[in-house]
Amino acid sequence: MTSGSEVQAERWPFLQSLPFRVVAFLSLALLPIGLLAIWQTQNLDETLRARTRLSLVALTEIAVSGERQVLQRAVGAASGQAVTYGLTADDPIACSESFKAFQDADPAISFAGFLPESGRVDCSSEPAPFTIGPAERVAEIATSPRNALIPRLRADAPGGRTAVLTQPVVRDEEVIGQIVLTILTDSMSEMPDLNDQNQPLSLAIFNRDGAVINVQGERPVAEEEAMAEDIVRRLSTEPTAFAGQNAAGERRIFVVLTLVPDLAYAVAGWAPTDGVLSSTAYTLPSFFLPALMWLASLLVAYFAVHRLVVSPVQDLGIRMRRFASDRALPQPKNTEMLPQELFDLEQTFINMAYDLIDDEARMENSLREKNVLLKEVHHRVKNNLQMISSIMNMQIRAAKTDESRHALRRLQDRVLGLATVHRVLYQSKELARADAAPLMTDICASVFHDLTEARPHAVHALEVDNFTLVPDQAVPLALLVSEVGSNAIKNLPDTKSPAPFLNFSLRIVSPGMAQFRCRNSGGSLPEKVAPDGGVGRQLIRAFAMQLGGTVEVQDHDGIHTISVEFPITAAIPDALDY
Incomplete structure (x- = not known):
């Protein structure tokens, strides 16, 4: 079950990234400085506007003197x-x-x-x-x-x-x-002013009701009209400066001041370039420059972290994944530009990668040697068991009674079954597992050879699913097949019509479960499996117990069936001493 943090990381990877977190903390660190800069900029802007207003008022005072x-x-x-x-x-x-x-x-x-x-x-x-x-x-x-x-x-x-x-x-x-x-x-208009150098674009004299008395230059309002309401509304004892439009719709800075208190007033129009109260261009807010500097610092921090930290770490992560998948070790990029900490991390990874490659090479050599030795052991065990089988064959030829020869031949079949298991093990790709199909084929081939000698007219069949068995199950299965086959051959009727038959099958009946079954004609005889009986019956029960299953016997319409259902061992268990 995934945790909430993992779900959040999957949904919002950018918010969990290092650059975003660095920028977020830097934003908090720069916030007081940014607010202070905005406050200072606003104060500077207000001071500049106030000084410009005073300068325009002074120029207007001189112009209306x-x-x-x-x-x-x-x-x-x-x-x-x-x-x-x-x-x-x-x-x-x-x-x-x-x-x-x-x-x-x-x-x-x-x-x-x-x-x-x-x-x-x-x-x-x-x-x-x-x-x-x-x-x-x-x-x-x-x-x-x-x-x-x-x-x-x-x-x-x-x-x-x-x-x-x-x-x-x-x-x-x-x-x-x-x-x-x-x-x-x-x-x-003809009366000389204190200074004739700086003259406004327009100068209008009006009374307290806004009626125009005299106009010089361009007109602030249309002729014969009262002064605009916003100009009259700004009348006070103190001079006032504001931005507006003249009668022609052109943008001007107007200064309104008193000539004679409660009697006559003057309004002068100045070009916007004469001050910063207004401009023909768009006036940026006072917080724009501090905000722009704050944003620029965040962008610089983001790209610096991405360039110096995130990009090298991502490159290192890609090389690690490449090394983990196919043990390739690409050369790093621009190690000279790396910070010392990341350079040390890079060198640590390279040293670790070379150590892992050396260790894996030694482990592969050791595993190869162990596999060779294990195959050699299986091969030698198989050879020794075949040598024992050959000695027993000599004993069979030297035996004087049929009972002795039969007992020795049964024992020889068991030894050959063990030799087959070891041969299949050292021939398989996994030395710890044996393929069921070749194992059953070899064991049943020996049984069918004995069947052909004992009952020339008998027919036989083998059905097997291919899966693997651990040695602790392959050995008892081989001995079980050999023992059941020997008993079945012994109990087959010697008839031509109908011909006797012997069928073996090893099937997967359900996930993790397999079933061995032997069906032969002839019905039940004294040698059949029962709770009490001889050595053969005891061996069959013992082999079935080693497989982890139980023996089931059925006799129906002259057909004898013996089956053992057992679990397929997935993991290799510790060796058991029987």
Whole structure:
């Protein structure tokens, strides 16, 4: 039964491999370093982005310095006019002259005046009074408690595009109107900045509601549109930098900052190459480089282990299996490149292989010598038994009585049976086993020769399955066949018709079981096997006992059958002394 680890190894061989385990442990070892590298990379990326943002904000501050100066000067002037308006409010001529003098002093101002809730402007830098409409919009502006910067209040204002700055005039805690200053937006663009070397691609001035006051360069949004919602949403006291698209759909980095708090703001568009906040290329995440380095280290470790350890060990395993199968010993590959430990292992295997080859050669020589000696022993025993048979043959010829000759001939048959066993043993390929077919053929040939001399008209037959027997079973089987055959020949009737017969068979009746059977005509005679009787019957029982079986006798319709069923010994047992 296979264990769980063996089943897992069969299902997931890669997970059990040495490179995978080394890489897994190395991954755990490098994990803290990788996390630290990711953290440092993120901090570096955030620091770089913050510095880039600050540099772009600084450049934008320099680029809008002229516009800020114009607006701050206008806001200051409007605040002063709102404070001093009450001194000349009752005298329209003096009031108009005051606003006219103020306009002439500042070329960025194209109009200055007081806007009451009614919309009729009597006090202004214009030579004659006029009315501004529509009334609802004018009333809303005139009563607002907050200053405001409005684009193009009058579409026909002279001097090009303008922006209107309003400053509330308060009397007795009530807004009675607005000081209105019309600012030429071109004057903002023409005002020199602190540094004209680094200019943004676009610069837009807008109020707190997102309405565009002035645009230089490319437009961040479409003309006459309010600033995009994401830009207005980013308005705060601190400058803000973010990536986005201009009105033409081109990618830009925008910086939003305050020109005049709660009044005017500026948004500058920079090319993506001016900073790392955004790029036209895909921006990799901060953990990409540490992860790539971690993966590269794992790949290097994997291939290093495979190159230095796994590949030589696999080559050594292949050579070991080759040596185990056919004792071939191929030469190793690139032993100079092997680590010292694997080189020592390689040399140990080579020395062990040569020792095994030498030991097996000595064992084969020793086994060959033992086989030769054993064959010689069987051969000499067979010769000695035949010599004894020859001496007994001389005794048979010298015997004076038939009883003596018969006894000597029976003993000679037994001796010849033993000699046949030894002859079959030294002629077989396995000296420890005898083939049943040639053994039965030789033994039965002797019995059939005696049958032909005693009963010339008798017929005989032999049926045998070919299998092997150990010597401890071959010897008693040969003696059993000889003894049973001699008894059967003696008991055969001397008739011509029907002719007497003698049949032998040795068959495998079931796995591991064989059966010897002798059938002859003539029925039962005093020499048949019985619980009590002579020497022949005792020998048959003794030989059957040595085979591990029992004797069964049947007489039916004048046919005498004797059978012995015995187990076939698979292993060679220790020699028994009978």
